[in-house]
Amino acid sequence: MPKIQKRKIIIAKLIVILILLTIFAFSCDSKKxxxxxxxxxxxxxxxxxxxxxxxxxxxxxEAYGKEVDGKQVPSLRFGEIEKKTDQEIYEQIAFGKNLMPSFKGQLTDEDIWRLVRFIRRDLQGKQQ
Structure with missing residues (x-):
């Protein structure tokens, strides 16, 4: 095989490798x-x-849930929370339930409702 043809094949392979590396880099971007x-x-x-x-x-x-003391704390973006009404979410934040503590003494009613709207609108992408 002539040298020129070998160079073309090597260059073509390098281009393919660079394209694949670029695609991989963008797919792993943690800022996305x-x-x-x-x-x-x-x-x-x-x-x-x-x-x-x-x-x-x-x-x-980022509200995807995590493990705390061996217990899985649920996501606020998807899952069971999507089945709850806004009132149920308010009550869970205000009064606590299961392992979740009450925030009634720490947050005002308005702040709790702000969190409910934040969960629905900003975390779940739902229109209010």
């Missing part, structure tokens, strides 16, 4: 937004601040 709702860590709203201060320790920085 979640498929559902906002990135809490990049949001500067009052509601996001409430979430970070009161909810993230158990539900995770």
């Amino acid at each position: 937004p979640s498929s559902r709702g906002i990135r809490i860590s990049e949001t500067k709203t009052y509601e996001a601040s409430l979430y970070r201060q009161n909810c993230a320790v158990c539900h995770g920085a």
